[in-house]
Amino acid sequence: MITKIFDIDQNNIDEDILKEAASLIKNGELVAFPTETVYGLGADGLNPEATKKIYQAKGRPSDNPLILHISNKTMLYNLSDNVNYEAKKLMELCWPGPLTMILKKSSVVPDTVSAGLDTVAIRMPKDKIALKLIELSNTPIAAPSANISGRPSPTRASDVLADMSGRIPMILDGGEADIGIESTVIDLSENIPTILRPGYYTYEYIRTILDNVKLDDALIDDKSIPKSPGQKYKHYAPKAKVEVYVGDKAYEKLLERASEYKNQGLKVGILAFEESIEKFNEYYNLSLGSKKDLTVMSHVLFTNLRKMDANAVDIIIAEGVEDINLGKSIMNRMKKSASGNVYYL
Numbered sequence: 001m002i003t004k005i006f007d008i009d010q011n012n013i014d015e016d017i018l019k020e021a022a023s024l025i026k027n028g029e030l031v032a033f034p035t036e037t038v039y040g041l042g043a044d045g046l047n048p049e050a051t052k053k054i055y056q057a058k059g060r061p062s063d064n065p066l067i068l069h070i071s072n073k074t075m076l077y078n079l080s081d082n083v084n085y086e087a088k089k090l091m092e093l094c095w096p097g098p099l100t101m102i103l104k105k106s107s108v109v110p111d112t113v114s115a116g117l118d119t120v121a122i123r124m125p126k127d128k129i130a131l132k133l134i135e136l137s138n139t140p141i142a143a144p145s146a147n148i149s150g151r152p153s154p155t156r157a158s159d160v161l162a163d164m165s166g167r168i169p170m171i172l173d174g175g176e177a178d179i180g181i182e183s184t185v186i187d188l189s190e191n192i193p194t195i196l197r198p199g200y201y202t203y204e205y206i207r208t209i210l211d212n213v214k215l216d217d218a219l220i221d222d223k224s225i226p227k228s229p230g231q232k233y234k235h236y237a238p239k240a241k242v243e244v245y246v247g248d249k250a251y252e253k254l255l256e257r258a259s260e261y262k263n264q265g266l267k268v269g270i271l272a273f274e275e276s277i278e279k280f281n282e283y284y285n286l287s288l289g290s291k292k293d294l295t296v297m298s299h300v301l302f303t304n305l306r307k308m309d310a311n312a313v314d315i316i317i318a319e320g321v322e323d324i325n326l327g328k329s330i331m332n333r334m335k336k337s338a339s340g341n342v343y344y345l
């Protein structure tokens with residue numbers, strides 16, 4: 001299969017291209033599209049055969065459910081019969097945007113989407129191209145991140161192409177995803193609202209909206225089994241091994257480790273903050289932006305991990321951040337990409 005890529009300008013959307021994409025979706029095919037978080041791999045969310053193709057294209061385990069993306073709030077009421085008070089409150093403040101809500105599913109949601117669970121994940125993205133595509137497709141679009149399972153999520157169309165070339169018919173290129181890490185996932189199907197995956201909307205922020213909200217146990221200790229099936233798999237992993245160091249003097253440890261690895265004959269890649277990056281000139285290095293503005297780090301993290309692979313480094317040594325606010329969401333990804341090799345100094 002040849003994978004076609006089409007450029008689309010957010011501010012001047014060419015509807016003819018989106019109509020072609022929508023007709024692929026309606027015909028049960030896959031289309032990768034931009035969202036404000038990461039690129040999604042979309043299929044008609046009410047068509048079981050189409051959603052099966054997502055699992056095949058990604059190599060995704062069949063027990064890992066998909067998010068349904070909607071373009072207006074009324075679509076939600078078709079997908080869940082139990083839109084509770086918390087859901088209404090959250091969607092008022094966070095939609096359209098990077099928040100995914102887990103609710104009891106209605107009978108229209110295929111088992112291939114919910115992976116056999118009695119709940120469904122729903123999100124109304126903010127990206128104008130995504131919203132228009134859903135609207136023209138006239139169906140909720142099921143979409144996981146458009147990467148091969150286990151790889152870093154794609155934040156650029158070129159990242160999608162690297163993983164999906166020949167596997168899907170179309171990629172819509174809307175430029176770099178703004179946020180760069182996936183949506184916050186919150187489970188509202190049980191008594192206490194529970195954050196299963198932190199994202200741009202942080203635990204601290206959601207607590208200002210809901211009286212009672214907790215973090216999934218697996219986000220607090222490493223031994224608990226995550227409630228979100230997808231969170232238990234190896235994730236966000238570049239080909240190189242990753243080590244992360246956190247603390248004011250982390251860059252000193254990075255320098256020490258980098259020289260040890262270099263002496264072993266390995267090609268070292270460094271991910272460091274703007275404040276310390278110049279110390280790493282002798283290595284392949286990429287900046288994470290300033291420690292003072294973590295939105296840059298979230299924007300570049302996955303892209304930088306992919307650039308490290310493209311430069312064939314053997315080991316990636318990275319500076320991490322404290323586990324609070326957006327830092328918690330970023331470290332959730334870094335811990336997985338480093339298979340737990342995170343050290344607090």
Ligand code: TXA
Nearest residue numbers: 037039040065119120121144145182183228229230231
């Ligand atoms: O920002 C995002 O959320 C992106 C864009 C494309 O919207 N999508 C995304 O999808 O990250 P995915 O499939 O890569 O991650 C969805 C996560 C997985 O960890 C999955 O297990 C979890 O949500 N999930 C989906 N349905 C669920 C359910 N019914 N119960 C618990 N977890 C669920």
Ligand code: MG
Nearest residue numbers: 144145153182
């Ligand atoms: Mg994913």
